[in-house]
Every structure is written in C-alpha cells, then in structure tokens.
Amino acid sequence: MxxxxxxxxxxxxxxxxxxxxxxxxxxxxxxxxxxxxxxxxxxxxxxxxxxxxxxxxxxxxxxxxxxxxxxxxxxxxxxxxxxxxxxxxxxxxxxxxxxxxxxxxxxxxxxxxxxxxxxxxxxxxxxxxxxxxxxxxxxxxxxxxxxxxxxxxxxxxxxxxxxxxxxxxxxxxxxxxxxxxxxxxxxxxxxxxxxxxxxxxAPGHALLSRAEAVIRERIGDAGLTPSAVAMEIGVPLRTLQAAAASAGTTPSALIMRRRLQRAAKRLLSEPGASVTSIALESGFADSAHFARRFQQHFGATPSHYRRMN
CATH class of the missing domain: 2.60.120.10 (Jelly Rolls)
Structure with a gap:
C-alpha cells in the first residue's frame, strides 16, 4: 500500500x-x-x-x-x-x-x-x-x-x-x-x-581520500585534470587511476561529480546567481557543456532543477 x-x-x-x-x-x-x-x-x-x-x-x-x-x-x-x-x-x-x-x-x-x-x-x-x-x-x-x-x-x-x-x-x-x-x-x-x-x-583508499580533498579545494579551477590531481598528491597518474578503479570509478568521474554537486548546491542556495556564473565558478569552461552534463546527471536542466526545488 x-x-x-x-x-x-x-x-x-x-x-x-x-x-x-x-x-x-x-x-x-x-x-x-x-x-x-x-x-x-x-x-x-x-x-x-x-x-x-x-x-x-x-x-x-x-x-x-x-x-x-x-x-x-x-x-x-x-x-x-x-x-x-x-x-x-x-x-x-x-x-x-x-x-x-x-x-x-x-x-x-x-x-x-x-x-x-x-x-x-x-x-x-x-x-x-x-x-x-x-x-x-x-x-x-x-x-x-x-x-x-x-x-x-x-x-x-x-x-x-x-x-x-x-x-x-x-x-x-x-x-x-x-x-x-x-x-x-x-x-x-x-x-x-x-x-x-x-x-x-584496499591499499588505495587513503590515496583516494587525499585526491578527493584536492578536488574539493580546487573545484573552481577549470584546469583541474586527473594528471594535476595526481601531481599534487605526489603519485603517478596510473596509481591514482588504479585507486579510483578499486572504488568503481575514475579520476575524471570524481572531478565531474564534485563539480556538478557544487553547482547544484549553489543553484539552490543562491537563487539570484546566473547559471553561467555558477557554471564557471564550479570549474566548467562554458555554460553549454555544463548544461549538458548537468542534465545527464540530474535529469533536468539547471534552470528547471532550480525551479523544482
């Protein structure tokens, strides 16, 4: 029932x-x-x-x-x-x-x-x-x-x-x-x-936690890449990729997920901010790419998501 x-x-x-x-x-x-x-x-x-x-x-x-x-x-x-x-x-x-x-x-x-x-x-x-x-x-x-x-x-x-x-x-x-x-x-x-x-x-768990901390800190940086994350935590890219694979993901997916979550949070907490400014400040190079990835992840455009909530 x-x-x-x-x-x-x-x-x-x-x-x-x-x-x-x-x-x-x-x-x-x-x-x-x-x-x-x-x-x-x-x-x-x-x-x-x-x-x-x-x-x-x-x-x-x-x-x-x-x-x-x-x-x-x-x-x-x-x-x-x-x-x-x-x-x-x-x-x-x-x-x-x-x-x-x-x-x-x-x-x-x-x-x-x-x-x-x-x-x-x-x-x-x-x-x-x-x-x-x-x-x-x-x-x-x-x-x-x-x-x-x-x-x-x-x-x-x-x-x-x-x-x-x-x-x-x-x-x-x-x-x-x-x-x-x-x-x-x-x-x-x-x-x-x-x-x-x-x-x-898994041996890579602590490594992945360090990578996620770097991603959180630099999420507004459009130039943040898996290679940049690996360099910042001091390991080869292959090592970071293996740690992410043990958790069923990839470094690129970790970065994208964090960008989208930050953007979704700001869409709701800052109703006066434009979608474009939120996209850029969340690390996306342009608003069109942001809108496509956002809709793929949340099932709604950024503007619709904001209205629904």
Whole structure:
C-alpha cells in the first residue's frame, strides 16, 4: 500500500508544527527543526511485503531522533538511507559522516542520530530487521554511520533497483511477489555494505581520500585534470587511476561529480546567481557543456532543477 503525506496544502506557518506532529506519531522520538516560514516536506510510505520503504523530501532541515533506551541492540532495526538529491551530514555513535548525492549510510534506528541538510534533499529509505542484514554481513555494526560511496558499482545498482521498485509501487501484485523483491533488495544492500568494506581495506583508499580533498579545494579551477590531481598528491597518474578503479570509478568521474554537486548546491542556495556564473565558478569552461552534463546527471536542466526545488 502506498501512502503520500505532504505539507503542500497548508499555510507556510503551519507546516513545521503539522510535520512534527505527524512524524512523531510515526517515528517515536523524531524531531524536525527548520526555518518555519520556508519549510516544505513530503513523505511517501510503501509497505512492500514485510519491508517498509520510505521516500522523504524536504527543504533544508535538521532531523534528529532520540534513543529508545528499552530496545536491546540485538532487536534494533537497521535503516539504509540512499541520498538521491542534495547533501547531508549524519551524526551517530560519535561518528560524523558527510554524504553527497548517490551515497548510502546505515543507521541504528533506536539509537540517537541526526541528519543536517543545508538545502533541499530527498532520500530513499528502507528499514530492515537487524537480523536480515546481520545474516548477510558479518560484523554489521562496524558499518553503522559509515559512508557507503555512491561511486561503488553495487551502490549504483541499488539506486537503479530501488528507483525501479518505486515506479511499480502502485501496481497490484501478489504479496509473495513483493516479498521476493524485498529479499532481493536485502541482498543488494548487503552487497553495498560488503563493497564498502573492500574499498576501506584496499591499499588505495587513503590515496583516494587525499585526491578527493584536492578536488574539493580546487573545484573552481577549470584546469583541474586527473594528471594535476595526481601531481599534487605526489603519485603517478596510473596509481591514482588504479585507486579510483578499486572504488568503481575514475579520476575524471570524481572531478565531474564534485563539480556538478557544487553547482547544484549553489543553484539552490543562491537563487539570484546566473547559471553561467555558477557554471564557471564550479570549474566548467562554458555554460553549454555544463548544461549538458548537468542534465545527464540530474535529469533536468539547471534552470528547471532550480525551479523544482
């Protein structure tokens, strides 16, 4: 069954209070903090067999959930969050992890956690009984509040599979069929977690982190190339390419992804800035190339993306 909840029909000043009442009745201990006059949110809930999938959307907000002290760790639900729009910072178990579009993170549902989003964001969320993932992934608790890169092939596959399931959510199928898909989704999420383990243990992981730091620092430089990144961190280009390949990506893709994410963030946070100026300041040589790559990545032109959000 598919259920859609939204603040869109309410006056802006009423939306945040309505949303907090609604969320608290569904998720014990959850609170949303946001600018009262600009808040807007939508929540789509789908019960797929024994698995619940949720698709939350909102403008900039801080979402926190207090711990349920009576719940034993072995009884906890584990919740996979796949960020499909925007960026966010998660805090849980003393860890802080920054997420960008395409990344996934696993949370312990009954423990305190906090998502801080600076702009409009959307996620696909699926809640698992802890045993479902623990049986598939040894040491599952080691992966709670750890970033699972959206560049991993398994994470990209999870994104496509979950999106396909949502497109069929309104269709009538026997419950046993949806339950089979729930099992497949559990296997795919487990493969994402295991894939992140392999990346974390790979010799090139630290090297890739250094490369991403250089890219973030020089993202506005149109002359930034994989060779320039490799030179700055002091390794041959082939070494950087091998480290990126171990994470299922390339140095060029890392640079392009970061440019597009920066541009998308500025399109929303600076509504008065022109698309051309944002393109140039995000490291694109011209606005036409930027528009093509942006539409390929986000499925909308920069101007349309800004209007939608």
């Amino acid at each position: 598919l259920e859609v909840l939204s603040t869109r029909e309410l006056a802006p000043v009423e939306r945040l209070d309505y949303w907090n009442d609604l969320i608290a009745s569904t998720y014990t201990g959850m609170v949303v903090d946001a600018p009262r006059d600009r808040f807007d949110a939508r929540l789509t809930v789908w019960q797929m067999g024994t698995l619940r999938m949720v698709r939350p959307y909102s403008r900039a907000a801080v979402i926190s959930r207090h711990a349920e002290r009576h719940t034993r760790p072995t009884d906890q639900a584990l919740v996979a969050h796949l960020l499909t729009r925007g960026s966010a910072r998660l805090e849980q178990r003393g860890r802080s992890v920054d997420l960008v579009e395409g990344d996934m993170v696993l949370c312990a549902a009954e423990e305190f956690y906090r998502f801080d989003t600076k702009a409009t964001h959307e996620m696909m969320v699926v809640e698992f009984d802890r045993r479902t993932l623990a049986e598939r992934v040894p040491g599952i608790d080691d992966f709670v509040a750890r970033r699972i890169s959206g560049q991993l092939p398994s994470t990209r596959l999870a994104h496509r599979y979950m999106s396909s399931l949502w497109q069929e959510a309104s269709e009538t199928l026997p419950g046993a069929h949806w339950q089979m898909h729930a099992g497949i989704l559990g296997d795919i999420i487990a493969s994402c977690i295991e894939g992140s383990r392999e990346v974390a243990e």
